[in-house]
Amino acid sequence: MPFRPSHSLLDCELLNLASAFCQLQLPFFFIPLVEMASTTLICDTQPWKDLKAHTEDIKKTHLRDLMNDKERCESMMVEFDGMFLDYSRQCATLETIDKLYKLAEAASLKQQINRMYSGEHINSTENRSVLHVDLRAPRDAVINSDGKHVVPDVWNVLDKIKDFSEKVRNGSWVGATGKPLKDVIAIGIGGSFLGPLFVHAALQTDPEAVEFAKGRQLRFLANVDPIDVARNIAGLSPETTLVVVVSKTFTTAETMLNARTLREWISSALGPSAVPKHMVAVSTNLTLVEKFGIDPNNAFAFWDWVGGRYSVCSAVGVLPLSLQYGFSIVEKFLKGASSIDEHFRSAPFEKNIPVLLGLLSVWNVSFLGYPARAILPYSQALEKFAPHIQQVSMESNGKGVSIDGVPLPYEAGEIDFGEPGTNGQHSFYQLIHQGRVIPCDFIGIVKSQQPVYLKGEVVSNHDELMSNFFAQPDALAYGKTAEQLLKENVSQHLIPHKTFSGNRPSLSLLLPSLNAYNIGQLLASYEHRVTVEGFVWGINSFDQWGVELGKSLATQVRKQLNASRTKSEPVEGFNFSTTTLLTRYLQRWRYDLSEILEIHGNLGKKMIIPPSSQMHTHV
Structure with a gap:
């Protein structure tokens, strides 16, 4: 069956690919068939096109106005098993959310979720099931x-x-x-x-x-x-x-x-x-x-x-x-994670926390053009949460082609970073408030793990922390106008510097406490959020081929380092830049027996590592 591209942007890519393989003079049966590229991309569907058109209306709307609509705000609050999600500060109307549900339907999101839970090989490039939900399933579950x-x-x-x-x-x-x-x-x-x-x-x-x-x-x-x-x-x-x-x-x-x-x-x-x-x-x-x-x-x-x-x-x-x-x-x-697994699988989309989180990410990245996301937990205990989700998200959805190998003509994947509040406020919040627009996830905890109440203080330490948790989303949404600054008698020349445009999207996730169960809930919510994004974008969120290229090149470098150290062989087979860097590294840092120390069983006692090839067999 001849290839029939569904997207005109692919024509040149396919011609170049075919030409490249012809130049390699491979046997005909070695030339890869591109039949799979005929799959329709999500951007070709009517719901995607409707959202693209709708984006122009949203860009004319400010969060100051959207936040005045109580019915809208109330509709954008969801609770499950103690978790409370408020996404009313997203640059979205109820019409936006409805259109996102239609996009989810066009992406067969429900069916894709069911395929994952039923053990189908949705990781098609590695021909594997994706069943991390099984790891926390009840003993009597059947998967x-x-x-x-x-x-x-x-x-x-x-x-x-x-x-x-x-x-x-x-x-x-x-x-x-x-x-x-x-x-x-x-x-x-x-x-x-x-x-x-x-x-x-x-x-x-x-x-x-x-x-x-x-x-x-x-x-x-x-x-x-x-x-x-x-x-x-x-x-x-x-x-x-x-x-x-x-x-x-x-x-x-x-x-x-x-x-x-x-x-x-x-x-x-x-x-x-x-x-x-x-x-x-x-x-x-x-x-x-x-x-x-x-x-x-x-x-x-x-x-x-x-x-x-x-x-x-x-x-x-x-x-x-x-x-x-x-x-x-x-x-x-594990039980906390399992509770979200069941919620993700069975809850309707309008009440489904991971689905809502994922759809909003797609909206921000692919339609509003905001490629990054700040994960801002107002709990020092969650200091390692953002780095973990950074890997879960960016390794999963950092892809440039669809699951069928078609180059994506739209933005996909998020750049994730974060820091616990209030530390982040004294670091990168300046850019978030007055520089680039970066959607934010604010994560708050009702009950502190280690509460402190000091006599004479206006509020407890945790209340001080949470005061910022509640204030920052409003500051981002509403901003501060020149008119407000004039009423405060701010000097005219400072007004441009103290003006905040606002209209910067965020969402707030409030957990009752931070015990083992809640930690499991939080983890699973973000795991499934990433899955939703991948399903809608039509990519494989479960492989990571991008990790392999650098590793394979490092193998060549490792061999060169060994040859240069043990046999004094010159650096060869690399480009000029890498050759220069490797040569400089080898020349400027030779194994010095007075400086290289071996880890020894008796702490505090140090032994010399033998140089060159002996080191490789000794350690």
């Missing part, structure tokens, strides 16, 4: 993947984690010298690091979690930079440390180098035979786990239908978090 009921497998791993973590915590599992393992270092990178770190940071000051974590430490080692290693082992003893190595394939370059480094730290202090008592794995590659020196019985599985950035509810996060806080706390976190 299939490739014809297999997978929930029992999930709970088998959870039960194994519960049993193991309780043994470590109660002292029945001890280290090689008989001492309890009270300190845990989890080694992982990307989704194997950011998600668990976010949950850990959020639980660290929760009163219930604090009680369960007494006398214990949990640290996360991600960066291959040796500085990260040094900081993680500082103040720890190998005798009381358990290392969790998180790598599905057990081949992740950065993770495995860090794992070998800590293995050396342990074995140099306690002997090689101590490694199985001080290191466990989260992996499916039992052969490499055993070869590394870890007992495969102490490997905790997860599955290829779990993407790294969605893996915090698997053994990736559950194991280290259970070791720190106990399985009962982590189970509450």
